[in-house]
Amino acid sequence: MLRNYPQNFVDLYDLNNVMFEPYTLKDIAKALGLSTSTVSRALRDTHEISAETKRIVLEYAQKINYHPNPIALSLKERRSRSIGVSLSEVANHYYAQVINGIESIAYDRGYHVIITQTHESYDREKVNIDHLASRSVDGLLISLSAETSDTSHLHHLHQRGLPMVFFDRVAAKINTHKVTANNEKGAFEATEHLIKQGCKRIAHLTSPDHLSISIERLNGYRQALEKYNLPLEETYIKYCPQGGKSRLETENAIRELMNLSEKPDGIFVASDRLSIGCLIAFKKLKISVPEDIEITGFCNSDVLDLIEPTLTSVSQPAFEMGQLATAMLIDLIESKYPVYDFEKKILDTSLYIRNA
Amino acid sequence: MLRNYPQNFVDLYDLNNVMFEPYTLKDIAKALGLSTSTVSRALRDTHEISAETKRIVLEYAQKINYHPNPIALSLKERRSRSIGVSLSEVANHYYAQVINGIESIAYDRGYHVIITQTHESYDREKVNIDHLASRSVDGLLISLSAETSDTSHLHHLHQRGLPMVFFDRVAAKINTHKVTANNEKGAFEATEHLIKQGCKRIAHLTSPDHLSISIERLNGYRQALEKYNLPLEETYIKYCPQGGKSRLETENAIRELMNLSEKPDGIFVASDRLSIGCLIAFKKLKISVPEDIEITGFCNSDVLDLIEPTLTSVSQPAFEMGQLATAMLIDLIESKYPVYDFEKKILDTSLYIRNA
């Protein structure tokens, strides 16, 4: 006698038959009259399986296009062969290039890449990273959000042994591998270029002061001023707490600078988004380059050659940074012994001089 | 009744837990002297567990920051709560915006997003998608690569029941949900704008002819010419097989157009990358806009307002497209009944007129 199934039971059952159900070891074993262990060993080419059995199994596996279930493997091996990435925004050519670098290495070494965006929010960063960690990523590649000054959420994971490598915006307090551009030198060269162009009052527009990149780029700016005996004016340094996330933030900073009694005649901008935001603000406020002010800035945009006004830019080796960070992370993940000796790799930037 | 366990158990456990080994149900069960099933049920708030036991379990779980192992869950539930995305390139503002749309919905509905890039290569697309499918993604969001004309690899997965939704560059032969911009109308408006500016000989630079977007945009272009009684010249239509992946490809196409005895006086460009490539080629070849030629093109770049020469652009609602495609995919994934009724959503584009 038939049990009284809910009305939709049959449909559900049918659906499950149609649904995407890959073949398993058990299927092969059943079809060939072998045990799953034998099939598993045959496929892994163990020495204790006869050549004949191996041939039969391999042939059949090929025929039905068998692939081991990666989820089951992950559970068994307690690793997911995936790495998590946390960065502020993919809609930024610098980070897009970094991602390409990350992928190129991860792909070759058999890892998946899961990208998450913080949109410069600390809370979002925390949620994303917890999510990644609980999703059993084998390691993390991190560039901090603009809002992040407290890194204890990362510290905790790191303490528990989750491998992580920082790039770009690194955490001072966490002792692990780090990859950055030579921010000091890049900032120095950018500022020096303004000085050589004849600027005397050079402003500096930058990200929040707690970020590693802000500190380092400020240092380079300061050193250039010192070298050429120009005074460091605190009023010329403008921080954007949101890293220029909103256009208004950048615009207001520019407005304040240009309202000073002694207007700056040059400005060194410390990040991609701020550089673009600055140019947009100039356009809106009808500030002309280089007549009213000269500008240099960190920027990896691919259309800088088309942009008016022209921007002399400091470009970071983004692709290589992604590659290097990923290689270091995978080395950490695959290391058989705990690693205590961490290094910080610093890659040179390039100054692209564009004259108006 | 309360079980007796050593007060220092937790501390000891922590000490042993040097490597990143998340807590399991078994750990909680052992610590509290319960069975794993009881713990599981307590955490899932089943009615058959006493309030007191629930309190104890919940409290302890909170204290050690327990999270169920998602890999084990995936194995059990035969789903990964993740969706795979295949697109050509994240370093493209249009796709970056789509990704933001995808993430916004996926995040809310509890899904992970795994992004893969084809870099316009058919082989890469095949490998990525097979990889995603074998990683047990619950569904796929796909915009085809420029090289992809044969979609049988996708057809096979779709036949086997893997939910997929196409956006932007859709597969004609696969019957599933699709989300696109109103490419015909967008192309029509862009071409019409050139005509209204006085152009008589309008060229069309586009992606490979097998892509849905190429076909639709060509249609719009053709309709505009027809409406205004302009002849359709085959020599004015240039296809870029790589979608403008290399700058040389675009440059050569422009060179050929400008070497024609009857040079075009306007050009409608069918994609983001080609539009930018076109402007770069103009700059290099010293072709001036609008004196030598007028130009309109599909483009979602965020810096169009800064670009010289100015580009009158057709902008796609990229964020909304990502949102819509994701919502449709998740509905497919979570549908209790097989879905046979698929729809194609078409979203309007916007024409941003920028005069030189």
Next chain:
DNA sequence: AACATGGCCGGGAACGATTGCACACTTATT
């Protein structure tokens, strides 16, 4: 002839979670 060796293979536990079923115990109903 008795015993060790090794090749080949199957059984079953484990990874971490959920869940149907069985069982023990308490309380209510007849």
Next chain:
DNA sequence: AATAAGTGTGCAATCGTTCCCGGCCATGTT
């Protein structure tokens, strides 16, 4: 007082894979 109903908990199977352990047979050694 006997039975039913309800409550709280544990056992064991399951998902797909790997791997330890042990069994069987054929061959080689003493």
